Amino acid sequence: MFHRWSNSHKDQEDESLKQKSKINELRNVIGPLSGRSLQYCTDACLRRYLEARSWNVDKSKKMLEETLKWRSAYKPEEIRWNEVAIESETGKLYRANFRDRQGRTVLILRPGMQNTKSIENQLRHLVYIIENAIINLPEGQEEMAWLIDFTGWSISNSVPIKTARETINILQNHYPERLAIAFLYNPPRIFEAFWKIVKYFIDAKTFQKVKFVYPKNLESVELMRSYFDDVNLPTDFGGKAMLKYDHQEFSSLMAQDDVKTASFWGLNDKHQAATNGHHGAEVVPEPIGLVPPAV
Numbered sequence: 001m002f003h004r005w006s007n008s009h010k011d012q013e014d015e016s017l018k019q020k021s022k023i024n025e026l027r028n029v030i031g032p033l034s035g036r037s038l039q040y041c042t043d044a045c046l047r048r049y050l051e052a053r054s055w056n057v058d059k060s061k062k063m064l065e066e067t068l069k070w071r072s073a074y075k076p077e078e079i080r081w082n083e084v085a086i087e088s089e090t091g092k093l094y095r096a097n098f099r100d101r102q103g104r105t106v107l108i109l110r111p112g113m114q115n116t117k118s119i120e121n122q123l124r125h126l127v128y129i130i131e132n133a134i135i136n137l138p139e140g141q142e143e144m145a146w147l148i149d150f151t152g153w154s155i156s157n158s159v160p161i162k163t164a165r166e167t168i169n170i171l172q173n174h175y176p177e178r179l180a181i182a183f184l185y186n187p188p189r190i191f192e193a194f195w196k197i198v199k200y201f202i203d204a205k206t207f208q209k210v211k212f213v214y215p216k217n218l219e220s221v222e223l224m225r226s227y228f229d230d231v232n233l234p235t236d237f238g239g240k241a242m243l244k245y246d247h248q249e250f251s252s253l254m255a256q257d258d259v260k261t262a263s264f265w266g267l268n269d270k271h272q273a274a275t276n277g278h279h280g281a282e283v284v285p286e287p288i289g290l291v292p293p294a295v
Contacts, residue, residue, distance in 0.1 A: 022050055025057050030064065036077065036265060037068050044142060052176035052205070067174045077265045079128045081254040087125035090115045091245030095133055096147070098232040098241070104180055105133045105144040108234075111159075112152025119163050126167065130175055132257055135264070143180035145227060149236050150187040161197055168201045179206065183224050185213045185237050213237075 023046045033041055046064070053059035071077075088094055090113040096106040107129060116122060133144045159167070171179070187195075199207065213220040215238060225233070233239020262268075 019047065019050075019055075022055055022057060023047055026050060026060055026064070029057060029061050033068075036071070039265070040068070040071065048142065048177035063173060063176070070170075070174055074127070076127045076131050077261060078267065079124055079131070080258050081128070081251065084121060084125040084128050085247075085251055085254075087116055087122060088250065089247050091247065091250075093126065093129055094245060094250055095129060095136065096243075099138075100145045100180075100227045101229060102141070102180070102227075103138050104141050105136050105138075107133055107144060107146050109146060109148040110151065111148065112150060112154070112157060114157045114159075119159070122159075123163075123167065123170070127170065130171070130178070131261070132254065134178070135257060135260055143178055145180050146182035147234075147237055148182065148184045150185060150191065151236065153188060153191065155190055155194065158194055164198050165201045168198070172203055172206055179209055181227060182210045183213050183227075183237075184210065185224075186215060187212065 023043050026046050026049070027041070030041070041064070046060075049060045049064045049067075050057070053063055090110075091108075092110045092113040092115065094108055096108050098106060100106055137144065202210070211220065211223060213224045215221065221238060224237070225239075228237075228239065230240050232241055234241045234243035236243070
């Protein structure tokens with residue numbers, strides 16, 4: 001038994017050395033970086049891009065360079081809550097106040113509660129929440145879990161296919177290996193037609209992480225509950241937690257996190273109660289301890 005353990009341990013060490021070598025190789029072929037790009041490209045970050053491209057350095061390099069170009073133009077770390085707060089007024093997308101069994105950050109999505117028309121701002125809101133989820137990942141965790149409630153969803157309030165494709169592109173290409181699991185809870189039958197089109201935009205690895213859950217399908221319910229404690233899982237998802245979204249409370253939390261984000265990226269933020277006609281938190285909190293995102 002000791003011999004088997006010894007071999008297994010050696011195999012793990014060899015694999016770790018191979019991966020470290022690949023990470024160094026990717027860093028070398030990317031070349032010198034500076035500013036936020038340098039800050040973004042940690043070893044953990046490079047590892048995620050390599051994993052997303054099956055450890056092919058050339059493909060990982062191309063993917064990472066496209067992300068750095070996107071981040072330079074889109075500036076996701078500069079989006080602030082008061083710019084996108086209107087998107088969250090109905091609670092259609094927010095970070096939950098509980099984690100899954102592995103301690104991962106959980107996002108709750110309610111696509112049936114769409115409340116705005118601006119596709120551009122909807123995408124900015126999504127990117128903002130993803131960045132916020134990353135900041136709030138506990139040490140050692142790099143992935144998050146999604147819970148998607150389809151109550152009230154219909155074709156009439158669904159996003160256009162073009163927008164769905166753009167959303168998937170951002171998530172897959174610029175946030176690789178960030179999704180641990182996504183549970184689509186009780187989608188209506190008409191969603192199947194929408195899904196048949198959208199699924200072709202999703203890569204095979206991500207596709208395997210998307211799980212449909214139906215209350216009458218015990219196997220799917222048990223799979224979801226293997227990721228969440230019943231006491232934390234909201235009743236809307238068949239759990240025991242009475243969870244109600246409070247926009248004012250969430251806005252206050254996001255205002256605090258904006259301070260963390262600005263501090264991490266070295267930004268000199270000037271928070272305001274509201275800009276561009278969007279409502280933010282009324283009180284700007286004092287800076288709190290920095291929690292660097294696992295990027």
